Amino acid sequence: xxxxxxxxxxxxxxxxxxxxxxxxxxxxxxxxxxxxxxxxxxxxxxxxxxxxxxxxxxxxxxxxxxxxxxxxxxxxxxxxxxxxxxxxxxxxxxxxxxxxxxxxxxxxxxxxxxxxxxxxxxxxxxxxxxxxxx
Amino acid sequence: xxxxxxxxxxxxxxxxxxxxxxxxxxxxxxxxxxxxxxxxxxxxxxxxxxxxxxxxxxxxxxxxxxxxxxxxxxxxxxxxxxxxxxxxxxxxxxxxxxxxxxxxxxxxxxxxxxxxxxxxxxxxxxxxx
Numbered sequence: 001x002x003x004x005x006x007x008x009x010x011x012x013x014x015x016x017x018x019x020x021x022x023x024x025x026x027x028x029x030x031x032x033x034x035x036x037x038x039x040x041x042x043x044x045x046x047x048x049x050x051x052x053x054x055x056x057x058x059x060x061x062x063x064x065x066x067x068x069x070x071x072x073x074x075x076x077x078x079x080x081x082x083x084x085x086x087x088x089x090x091x092x093x094x095x096x097x098x099x100x101x102x103x104x105x106x107x108x109x110x111x112x113x114x115x116x117x118x119x120x121x122x123x124x125x126x127x128x129x130x131x132x133x134x
Numbered sequence: 135x136x137x138x139x140x141x142x143x144x145x146x147x148x149x150x151x152x153x154x155x156x157x158x159x160x161x162x163x164x165x166x167x168x169x170x171x172x173x174x175x176x177x178x179x180x181x182x183x184x185x186x187x188x189x190x191x192x193x194x195x196x197x198x199x200x201x202x203x204x205x206x207x208x209x210x211x212x213x214x215x216x217x218x219x220x221x222x223x224x225x226x227x228x229x230x231x232x233x234x235x236x237x238x239x240x241x242x243x244x245x246x247x248x249x250x251x252x253x254x255x256x257x258x259x260x261x262x263x
Binding site for chain 1: 174181
């Protein structure tokens with residue numbers, strides 16, 4: 001018993017390296033959900049119905065949108081709608097590069113993919129912060 | 135340095151073109167590219183919005199270009215394809231049990247489609263207000 005105890009005590013403490021995957025996978029899942037439910041109607045409105053005049057452009061006028069975007073509730077909604085799908089799509093693009101057999105610089109591919117989503121998120125966040133009026 | 139030289143099976147880059155199931159998988163993954171571009175267009179719209187009314191109206195009128203219309207039509211189709219694939223995977227993620235019995239997958243999928251329709255109509259009504 002005693003001998004066993006000493007051997008276990010002598011074992012070096014095992015170091016666990018935590019994966020960062022859950023964070024990116026969580027953003028991927030949330031972005032995928034948002035893309036599945038909201039992207040079709042968003043594309044329909046901003047890309048087709050308003051440009052084709054099927055919905056009056058009044059409904060997406062500068063004044064109306066600016067007022068919404070500069071409110072405390074509008075700013076986070078716009079940030080999520082614009083930036084969250086990118087965390088989904090760039091995750092998929094990163095993994096598709098592997099599927100296409102592009103092996104070189106895997107870690108840099110990851111930095112560029114998630115870095116791109118991060119950069120655009122910061123870009124939109126900064127603009128929204130600038131427009132915010134409380 | 136190890137002298138071990140393991141066998142690596144050859145894999146051509148067109149593996150996904152030879153089988154319809156893999157092609158559909160790659161179309162689903164490829165939807166990401168168009169949706170990324172769409173998000174960038176929106177991000178640019180936020181930028182133009184911050185620059186004032188004239189800049190924002192220029193962004194709006196750029197969206198009326200035929201190329202823009204065709205592009206958004208493509209994005210809409212591929213986004214709907216993403217929605218379909220996402221919903222068909224939903225039972226694997228949700229995994230609901232009612233009174234100890236697993237809920238039938240088709241109810242979960244149907245529930246997603248019903249909420250999708252409600253959300254879409256809600257958003258269309260919201261923008262008209």
